[in-house]
Amino acid sequence: MIRIGEKTVQRLLMAAAFSAIGGLLLIALFIFKEGLSFFIETGFRRFLFADVWDPQSGLYGIFPMLVASLWVTLGAMLLGAPLGISVAVFLVEFVPRSVMRVVKPTIELLAGIPSVVYGFIGVMVLAPFIRSTFGGPGLSLLAASFILGVMILPTIISISVDAITAVPASYREGSFALGATRWQTVRMVVLKAARSGIIASVILGMGRAVGETMAVIMVAGNAVKIPHSALDSVRTLTANIALEMGYATGRHREALFATGIVLFVVIMILNTAAGVMVRKRVSGKKG
Template sequence: MEQTNFQLKQQKTQSNDWSARLHHATRATREDWLGKSISYLCIGVIILVVASMLWFITSKGIATFTQNHVSLGKFLTGTNWAPDQGKIGALPMIVGSFAVTFAAAIVATPFAVGTAIFMTEISPNKGRKLLQPVIELLVGIPSVVYGFIGLAVVVPFMRSIVGGSGFGIISATFVLFVMVLPTITSMTVDSLRAVPRHFKEASLALGATRWQTVSRVILRSATPGILTAVIFGMARAFGEALAVQMVIGNAAIMPKNLISPASTLTSQLTTGIGDTIDGTLPNNALWSLALILLLMSLFFNALVRVIAKRGQLKHER
């Protein structure tokens, strides 16, 4: 009798254990399902927002060509920008945007690479303590502050050096140089630190000097990452509006040189969008400029992915 009671109690205990395990598994399954559902919902919202933005800007941007019957060739190659008079040649803004972007990238890249080499190879500890706070400070400064500094310092300086009004592509280049420097520097530092340590050790073991190792081994291995950093900096410069608007002069004419006033796609958008009526030719023309900005952003992102993929294949080989 006692043995039967013991067996019943043991079966009951095992049944309770299985019930607890089943309840725990069911609860874990519900939590897992809930977590996946929330994640998929957030991903869906992000995709919906991005798709809505792409559709909205595209539909607005092509209205110039579908509703107002403006030739795409004339829009991209025309040099006269007077939407109120039916002239919407966007070439001056396109040239101004690319000129400022490439000039800022050319000026900033040597400084960024040199700073990154100092922080990773020459003096990692002191470089990190001294330069990392400076980079973080430059990132945190609002663009309007850069614009005011450029307006108060860079423009008068250029006026005293080269003459003219001081406004122009070169003034915008100096402002954007400071703005994109932290981006290129931070990403270059990450690229240099990602180079396998045995590359450096093998080079030094073969008798190469430290500079030979840096220039011929580390920099070559980190080239895809450095190019990615430069592309990201160019994308940052291409989309900057307020700081550029304050120092470039906002003249919608073809720039003759680096010191002549010019205009960019972003500066023209910020100055003109508030003075137009929705659905009119001037408003549609500005949306077409926004569409060009969107396409250029997509191009920069695609270029970054191509460079990163080639760099990954190179390291795998």
């Protein structure tokens, strides 16, 4: 009896696990089915690197959005990565464990705030601030970068904290015993030992930044053009799909699915890279 129960539970759990993978496969299949033919017909270069997106005239170049996504993500990393890693180092190395046990879950709670709320704050506070301080429309590349930079903090902090915590205490002891101060120990040993995990956290944060849609739509301004400054209004790839999918038909619709393929592949690459970094042995090899 017991054995039969065991088997049943095992099968059920396995089915649950496979349904998750199945979901992913179905999504991938769907996007590729809808978008791949367009991708092939238009051609890789004419789709990715043509800079006019005008569905009414049948022009589907996503280059402006590609550039916008790139800049917004880069800007977010510029803010989020150094800040997130600093916070992680501070939490693990410079405050008592009891404080970290309170602060870390609180930061992880940030990940639970709906992105529309981030967007709301961006519209109400950040955009007016940028408009009055730096000029421009306010809803801009800079605003989107900033909001995304904050949104990816929980990812970067949480994974970096885990990576730094996992550095064996014996490394720290060995360093202290040679007369190193805590900061020297962090800089010269701990960060090197935790390097792959920290890089993974940054890559995963990047994945989140590339994929984020709602908050970006609200604060980026959404003008389809190649930005010339951080204060320009931009539209990212994700924003473009979300904004136009509602009324798109025919070729236009297929073009949006093809954009989805681009995003899908980029995020897959980023997540795989992060996975590889996490699995990589803690190592101080040069290069």
